[in-house]
Amino acid sequence: MSFDHICSTDPAIYSAIQAETRRQSEGMELIASENYQSAAVLEAQSSVFANKYSEWFPGRRYYGWQENTDTIEQLAIDRAKTLFHADHANVQALSGAAANLCVYAALLEPGDTILGMDLSHGGHLTHGAPVTFFSKVFNFIRYKTLPSGEIDFDEVRRLAHEHKPKMILAWFSAYPRELDYDQFVAIAHEVGAIAYADISHIGGLVAAGVLANPLDHGFHAMMTTTHKSLRGPRGALILSKGTVSNPLKKPDQTIENIPTIIDRAVFPGMQGGPHMQTIAAIAVALHEAATPEFKTYALQTITNASVMAEEFISRGYKLVTGWTDNHMVIIDFSDCDYDGKDAEVALDHIGISTSKSTIPDDPRPPFRPSGLRIGMPAMTTRGVDETWTRLIVDFIDRALAHQHDKNYLNQLKDEVVTFCKHYPVPSVSL
């Protein structure tokens, strides 16, 4: 992509773009929620759709001249519905956090109870962390994992029967295993709750059909961000079964009306004009996600993560839940004399990006947690396979073993840069 105009009009921003391009190209991205967008997705995002206001939905906009915006939004909706086996898709939420707020606003009343995963056990901030605005509006009850890191369904059931939540929330930000969706749905039915899945992390893997889809197991609604394993722009899809009834009439608050209620909660309930350039890019990303190449990518991501788990285990590392079924592994350093933050800093030093993470019942404080979350979506996009995944583990292992030796880390950084040059970031030329 050319930046000739910014180069001449705004050198400060241009030089920051160049520096970030170099950082991304020479560094290794192992943050589980990050990925690289294709050139086509980036082009759609910088298109003239950024100039247009398109409040409301295709075929019934507030402003005129919407034939092209209707085309791209309808394509995004249709592609999302097909990929995620949904009857209805809203593609306008500005991000995952905004989408969760829209879903809560749609399906709940202020003060209603939501049963979601505790942040320190892998939940997201928007699943009820006390620091969020959400937690002031809704009454969040938080379940936790077993000490092994896996879901404790007895505890989920016990809390559901005790607190009678209106919504039970599945999926998280730091959980390396498949989920038993039938158990969540069964518990939701027992207490009359809405079963809602926030599959932001695994959206691409579900779209590719390599991980199970909560909607196929009876979940009432589901949300995914579009920029993690799905490899699109920053945005979100809200998906459900059922169809939109009369959008002009306030619908009854019933399960059948979920699509209408969600659309109305997004606009005019929570948002103004949708970001049409992002919706164009979402449509492109969904088109890419429907290809056989994307399925191969999704399978390779999971293979790479499991090879990574195997390699860490063979080198004596402890993993949360002992394994991975998806794109991430979480290393548990609770027995070590260093923590997840120390590990993150050592790896930053050699150009490898990861994120510290809490482990179940972490004995350490949240800003110095005992875990490190590592994900393979981004480096798999760059073409890394099983063999080279083992070398990545070797880089990490050596960095952690020599974390106090700056000379050693500097030399290791050179090796990482050389490695990364063999795997260019798609759409980037230096």
Ligand SMILES: Cc1ncc(COP(=O)(O)O)c(C=O)c1O
């Ligand atoms: C499970 C989950 N939900 C929601 C979000 C929020 O998404 P965004 O950062 O797009 O607002 C995240 C982001 O990491 C997430 O992991």
